[in-house]
Amino acid sequence: MSSPEQWTHPEPDAAPAATAAKPTAEQVIAGLRATDEGGADLVQLLTPEGERVSHPDFDIDITAEELRGLYRDMVLIRRVDREANALQRKGQLGIWVPLLGQEAAQIGAGRAMRETDMAFPSYREHGIAWTRGIKPTDLLGIFRGTDMGSWDPVEKRFHPYTIVIGNQVLNAAGYAMGQKFDGKVGDDEGEATMCFFGDGATSQGDVHEGFVWAAVYDAPLVFFCQNNQWAISEPTERQSRLPLYQRARGYGFPGIRVDGNDVLATLAVTKWALDECRHGNGPILIEAFTYRMDAHTTSDDPSRYRLSDELEMWKLKDPIERVKVYLVRQQWADSEFFEGVEAEADALGEELREFCTNMPDPPAERIFSNVYAEGNPNLEAQRDEFLDYVSGFAGGEH
Amino acid sequence: MSSPEQWTHPEPDAAPAATAAKPTAEQVIAGLRATDEGGADLVQLLTPEGERVSHPDFDIDITAEELRGLYRDMVLIRRVDREANALQRKGQLGIWVPLLGQEAAQIGAGRAMRETDMAFPSYREHGIAWTRGIKPTDLLGIFRGTDMGSWDPVEKRFHPYTIVIGNQVLNAAGYAMGQKFDGKVGDDEGEATMCFFGDGATSQGDVHEGFVWAAVYDAPLVFFCQNNQWAISEPTERQSRLPLYQRARGYGFPGIRVDGNDVLATLAVTKWALDECRHGNGPILIEAFTYRMDAHTTSDDPSRYRLSDELEMWKLKDPIERVKVYLVRQQWADSEFFEGVEAEADALGEELREFCTNMPDPPAERIFSNVYAEGNPNLEAQRDEFLDYVSGFAGGEH
Amino acid sequence: MAAPTMDRSAAAAPASPVQTLTISKALNLGLRAAMEANPKVIMMGEDIGKLGGVFRITDGLQKDFGEQRVLDTPLAESGIIGTAVGLAIRGYRPVCEIQFDGFIFPGFDQIVSQVAKLHYRTQGKIKMPIVIRVPFGGGIGAVEHHSESPESYFAHTAGLKVVSCSNPSDAYWMIQQAIDCDDPVLFFEPKRRYYEKGEVDTTAQPGKLFESRVLRPGTDATLVAYGPMVRTSLDAANAAAEDGTSLEVIDLRTLSPLDLAPVFESVRRTGRLVVVSEAPSESSIASEIAAKVQQECFYSLQAPVLRVTGFDTPYPPSKLEEEFLPDLDRVLHAVDRSLAW
Amino acid sequence: MAAPTMDRSAAAAPASPVQTLTISKALNLGLRAAMEANPKVIMMGEDIGKLGGVFRITDGLQKDFGEQRVLDTPLAESGIIGTAVGLAIRGYRPVCEIQFDGFIFPGFDQIVSQVAKLHYRTQGKIKMPIVIRVPFGGGIGAVEHHSESPESYFAHTAGLKVVSCSNPSDAYWMIQQAIDCDDPVLFFEPKRRYYEKGEVDTTAQPGKLFESRVLRPGTDATLVAYGPMVRTSLDAANAAAEDGTSLEVIDLRTLSPLDLAPVFESVRRTGRLVVVSEAPSESSIASEIAAKVQQECFYSLQAPVLRVTGFDTPYPPSKLEEEFLPDLDRVLHAVDRSLAW
Ligand SMILES: Cc1ncc(C[n+]2csc(CCOP(=O)(O)OP(=O)(O)O)c2C)c(N)n1
Ligand SMILES: Cc1ncc(C[n+]2csc(CCOP(=O)(O)OP(=O)(O)O)c2C)c(N)n1
């Protein structure tokens, strides 16, 4: 097959992009303000400096153990992300979609879910996958081209990655309607659904229709929009005049903006939203205000469209660092703990590399399998003819 | 061809719908409240009783002559509507889409436009068509099946009727972007676009995308939603939790609810909105709160899904009566005027009947014409073969 | 079939097992039987509740099964299909009504990208037992977008199954079989034939869903049609018989997968084939049939496969549909050309 | 062609009239030339501005023509196409980029219901000079939805024109001709061939847009292909020549309307035809070609028309695309079967 590199570097002969994009001073200012400031409505419980702050509506009691768990989740999933990114660079994956910078948004949201809840991801939700008990190795096939995700979506209550922007929002609305029709909504034992999408996705008709459906059917659905400030090369300003959480206003359900780099705030807000949904008060929109620290995918070159200053600024808001500072300051974790997590991360990285480089290519007949649940004689004939042809070929014929 | 009647009466053998739909008492109350009350934000300048009231933000100086003109417009277009409806009953049209009850919404909006403005209708906008100088007879072909509208949309600045719900909203957004790109926006001489759609349409993805585009490109576009309380058999509650004008909140542009049975208020609000757009402050959403007094189309049987009480209530809010009362009370019009308008209506009805019954069927080659602007040799061959076949047939062959 | 295979005759059959019904009534009874047999079967669409659908195919179902099983949805086709996907994942078997053929396109993306692919994407872990009902075709004097024949788009889409019924018995049984099927089925209903009548035996399934059927045996040439054109083809065969020409008529019933074995068999005998369809011909199901038959019956064909179809134009204003739609004369003209080759 | 027909060579031609360019660069220069020639030509799409598109086809255009002529649009394909319709009515000539083949479906409704029909609906009073550029096909090791070949959906849609280029010269000229065309054109770009090079003479249009072209004459059998499969077919013809088999290769270039005259002429000489396409075969353009050729060349065919295509499955995970996509060996295998018929 054509090598993944071709995909990664669309123009093999081209010189590297000359310089970083150079917007006007005005644009810089606008750009920096837009991505940096979450605004007055931003829900935050742990500042970038690791200070615990309180919030009138959303607060959370967290134990040392729980917070250590969240820290560990974030470190491990970041390591998975960096390893996979490196595996792509080595030609072991065709492409990778980095989550770097969005660990708190995903771990916070994911850990707010119960096992009985259901999740519909987009394609960058490696952190959510982790919280649903999906092995990181189960993600690799998608990006290596051996499968389209190998977990069981029903068992894990984690839908396949959806690549067509917005599609999964309607699918999630339908699922949540089903939860309600099944009588699983109305008390604390209720079920709920979460749906993940990006800032760019909010422009798609399907996302709107998902809002309409969920509102009209009172579906137990939490819309979780990770506003990472960019849709590939387009800043959020190209999708909306208003902060995205305010979109909910027009539909008659709550919209909340949370600091998506604050795992505590994200956990608190998402838990609340899920609880509202289980009790029958859905849907709810959460905008997690965060930042895509890496390229859109390994095929992307962000230097063409954004300034490194922006990145530098967001580094100060790192989702993991602030938790570490807080854990240390509270004396909730010692260096042994941190080293232990590092060691776990190393082992996980090793496992990932090992697994990836040994992944077998799928057999050719896989092309034809599972197109239909109940078969298709014409396709079976096509398959048989092809396999005959291939085996004739192998036998040295032709 | 199959007779239009077949279309009109889907089930020839079926007994007439047994009884009117019988909702619960609760539903009745809810239903009546929902369709009757415009709420506190409703902009009104002329009450159903014909009292002129003032409004802090939207008011209008109207001369006697202008108001007589609006009255005349409404009476004439209602006559057109009733005649066409009758023509359908006589089998002269395959179907008709009545505007009965929406005269004020359409005449108010239409008369607010300037010649240089552009309009994108849905399929019920006979009143808007009238204000754009389209002859009512030009509408008939659509419903008789001889053409798809015979006016020149560019010359009249009135787009063809759009039947696929929501499509025209994006088309209008694009046109309005073009007005802006052409430098025609920014001062009192600016151009603007109006787009018409129904309450049901607000659920469609295209309408949302039209909102997104217009907002992001500051397009000079007035979204004019005629909330006639029903999308065929579905009440507005099936589309939204909130009053529809509030949908605009989530996009960052104004949304206003106007009494769509009040031609003065509709004129005032629409003029204001268009002016905002010409000056570069678009887009704006107007919800005209009105009522579909007749069936959805001549094929529809509203007794299956709504109560006659509702209709009775809305009769008290008739858009034409209140203007008549006001004209009389102000002594702006005398019986000579009213009789004159009646006579004009009679003549128009006569013309319509005459025209309709004499409409020639289009020639068979029309099937093939104007599929492409620059032709298609394969299609031309197909046409020639067919015409040969037909003429051979005519010659008694076969 | 994975769905519970209850004995439906007991639950759903009216007094006499054999009745004369219209296609529309047969569909209505078939839907009712499917809802009675399996509580997971739900209906979704615009105006299908109180109104019973603009064609009344779902008449009475909301009254009897409630608003949670017969959903008057918001007005958006992507929403209908997209939420049906989620409901299917949750274990429901949604039956979506698209009000008219021309309004399926806002839902096209969800059909092509999700409905058709989820089973493949998940290697069978997610099934998509969704039926999308589409009243299709022209001949009813309607305005634009209400008379289209979009079935070829779906036949071209791997992962979907596409069927069309042509008579009340098939309408009654095929809709139930489609609902039982664990694959997504596009179900095309010949709207101009909704009020044609025929006998329906509600006690015995007359055959399988994905099978074509020879409706009338013949020896001189073969006609293949589906949906509304089956009637036209049978009429043509009747007329031809009066002239001494014996036409075999095959009702395709399944458009994807195509079941062409009976067609091959027939063409090997007759040597001539005319495919009849309302849809424009370019890159269509009719093209596929011609492509397959010329390959399978290369030495048997005494004339090329001919197609009698709608023209490659948008559907015209309805005063022209009589010319646009294949009729008895155009079919016979093609037969004549084939016989004269 | 109604658009101003300026002399573009002066405005856009680089120093030497004949240059060696990649397809991607040729497209970029072609778009630039069209923008220079006519101020009403605008570009719309996702990431086409600063980024220059994910394939850099619009590289540098926003910088030179401004944000009002090269629009980074909101992320919604129905929005892109739907607003392009309005802009076209306003007098613009929009060129829309769909980022990848699989993402055209959210825009399908606007294409089928408005773009394809407005000219017909208004009896020619509204023109739709819109180009929809679609990088299409597989072979690049991508994830799902990034390797599809949806062209048959559009070929089946009356009112649209559909073309595909296979080499840099055609890329440079066909994109300009498509933009000049007053009909809507779906322009399919063979993304796996973007970086193949060839000579482009920027001073002389080599031919018309809606014409097929014999790329290599031959006598034993005819190969017909388009887009990415043209290279594959030429390679196959080269390999066959070494074995003493002479294959004629025709580049379709126009997929709708099909220009099959050169194919008929060829088949009348060779008696054998193999159609090569990446798209699934069922109800496809390849089916249409087979259907037409069996009719027009009934007495000339010495073997049935054979099709070598992608299989009737969703596009598989990319590790399997080498097997999924027709390659030289599969083409030659079909040629062998045809010759042995
Ligand atoms: C319908 C559709 N159009 C285009 C694309 C190509 N595409 C992939 S990701 C992307 C940007 C998405 O941005 P956003 O929603 O903000 O999510 P993020 O990638 O930032 O997480 C685009 C345009 C797609 N996958 N689907
Ligand atoms: C995409 C699409 N789906 C369905 C229809 C069928 N249909 C025609 S009108 C209508 C209801 C529209 O309601 P609303 O938007 O409130 O407008 P109104 O008819 O009340 O003026 C429906 C469902 C359509 N025309 N287009």
Ligand SMILES: [Mg+2]
């Ligand atoms: Mg983003």
Ligand SMILES: [Mg+2]
């Ligand atoms: Mg309405």
